[in-house]
Amino acid sequence: MLKYVVRRIIESIPTLIGISIITFILMHLVPGNPALVMLGSHATQANIAALDHQLGLDKPVYVQYLLWAWQLLHGNLGTSFSTNQPVTQMVWQALPHTLSIVGISTVLAYVIAIVQGIYQAKNKGSIADNTVTSVGYFLYSMPIYWLGNLFIIWFAIALPIFPPGGISDPGQSMNFVVWFSHMSLPVIALTLVTVAFWGRFMRQSVIDTLVQDYIRTARAKGLSERVVLYRHAFRNSLLPLITLFGFSFGGLLAGALFTEQVFNYPGMGLLFWQAALHRDYPTVLGTTMIIGITVILGNLLADLLYAVADPRIRYN
C-alpha cells in the first residue's frame, strides 16, 4: 500500500511542474511590463531598467522560470497589484472557505446520490424513478449562476430565511449559527447541481451491479433482498463514485467560482474573479496555480481512496 501511495505521489510531480509552466507562460502573455505597471506612467527608462533588474526580468526566460519556481516552492506567490498584500496570505484566507463549501457539498451530494441511486435502481421504471430522473435532467441543465440567484430571490428576499450572501453580516460576530446560515444557500446550490450528475451515475451503477453473477449467487443462497442490496450491491456500486469524485473535483471548483461570485462568499473563486476584473495578474495567476494544485491533490485523494476500497488496485 505504501509503495502504491509513494508511486502515485511521484507520478503527480510532472503534472505539477506542467501547470507551473502553463501559469508561467500565461504570466508572460500578460500585456504590459510589470515594472511599468508597478511604477505607474511617470516611470523613467532608468527606473524601469532598475526594477526589471531587481525583479529579474532582464534574465533569460528559463532562469526567470527557475527563480519563480524557487519562490513558489517557498510559498511565495508574489504581491497583489491591487491590495499590495502577499498573494500567499490572501490565498490562505480564502482557501478554507472554498474547501468548506466544496467539502460539505461533496459529502451531502454523496449521501443524496447514493440514497437516490439505490432507490431508483430498486424501483426502476416506476413513476418515482422517472420523476427523479426528470428533475435531475432539469437541475443538471441549470447554470449554477442562475440557480444561486433564484435561491437568493426565493429564500433571502421573498422569504427571508437565509442571508443573501457574504460570510457574516456587517458588525456581526462570528459564531456557528452565523457561519452555518451564510453557508447554507451556497452549499445547497452546489450540492444540487452535483447530485444531478452523481445521482444519475449512481442509479446506473447500481443497475449494472444488480445483474452481476455474485448478486445472483447471493440471492440463490437465500439471502434477504435487504442484505443483497446493502451488503453486496451497495459496496460494489460505490467504487465508480470514488472515481467520479476525482473527475468532478475540478468541476466542483469551477462551480465554486460561480457560487462564491453569486453569494459574495470570500473564497478562492471570489478572490480570483475580483483579481481578474482588476487585472491583478499576480493574484489571478497565484490563485490559478493553487486551484491546479488543489485539483491534483483531489485526484490523488480519490486514487488513494479507491486503493483503500478496492484491494485489486494495490497489487497491480
Next chain:
Amino acid sequence: MSAQVKLDDTLETGLAKEERRGLSREWRAFWRNPLAISGVAILAFLVLFSWLGPVFYHTPPEFPDVNNILSPPIPLHPLGTDGVGADVLSQLMWGGQLSLEVGLAAAVVGSVIGAIYGLVSAETGGWLDTILMRFVDITLAIPAIYLLVVIDSILNPNPVAMIFIISITSWQGIARIVRGQVLSLRTQDFVEAARAEGAGTWRILMRHYLPNVMGPIIVYTTFSVGGAILTVSGLSYLGLGLPPNDPNWGLSLSNGVAYMFQNAWWLIYPPGLMIVLSMLGTNFLGDAFNAAFDPRLRGRG
C-alpha cells in the same frame, strides 16, 4: 496488382454496406427514443425563436423606450423592458443567435482539435504519445473556467476569438476518446487486412477509422454544444467574455439579476430559461445519440 485492388474494393464495399445498414439501424433506434424527439423539438424551437423571431418581431434589441423603463410585460413589450428601456424579447432573440452560434462553433472546433490530437497521439505511439497524453492531464488540472477567465482578462476577445479560446480549453475529452478508439481499431483484423493490401494511411483513416469514431465524436460534440453555451453565458455573467455591445443570454441574465431587489422577474427568469432550454435540448439529444450509437446501451433505461 489488379487482383489486389479488386479484393480491396470487394472488402471495402462489403464493409461500407455493413456500415450503411448499421447506420440506418442506429438512426431508427434514435428516432424511436422520446429523448431524441424532445431534444430536437427544444433545439428547433430555440433556432426558430432566435433566427425567425426577429423576422416577425421588429422591435430592435438596443433601442431604449424611455417611456417604459423597467416595465413589466405589456402589449408593446411582451416580456417587459430592462433598466434602460430596451425590449427583453428582442434582446433574447438576437442574443440567442450569438449564444447558439458561439456555442456550436466552439464545440465543433474543440472536437476537431481533440479528434486530430487523439488520432496523432494514437498513430505515432511511443514517447510522443506519452508526452501528448501527459499534456492532456496537465491542462485538465486547471478547471477550464479559470483558464478562460485568465485568457479573457488578457485578450478582451471578440466572438471569433471567444470561439477559439473556448475550444482550446475543451478538446481534451474527445482527444482521449478518439485515442482510445483508434488504439483498439489499429489491431482489428479489418484494419490490418487493409494495411496488408497496401492501403495508405489516408485511406485507412477515412474508410476505417473515421466511420468508427464518428459515433463517439457526435455524442461528445452534442454535449459540448450545451457546455459551450453554458460557458460563454457564464463568462458574460461574470462581466467578461463576449463584447457587451451585442446582446447574449449570459449578458441579459447578468443585467437582470442586478434588479432582483426590484422584483423584476421578467429580467431574471426568461434569460435563465433560455440557457436551461439549450442545455436540456443538447443533453437530451446527446443521451439519445449515445443510446443509439452504443449497442450496449440499447434497450436500457
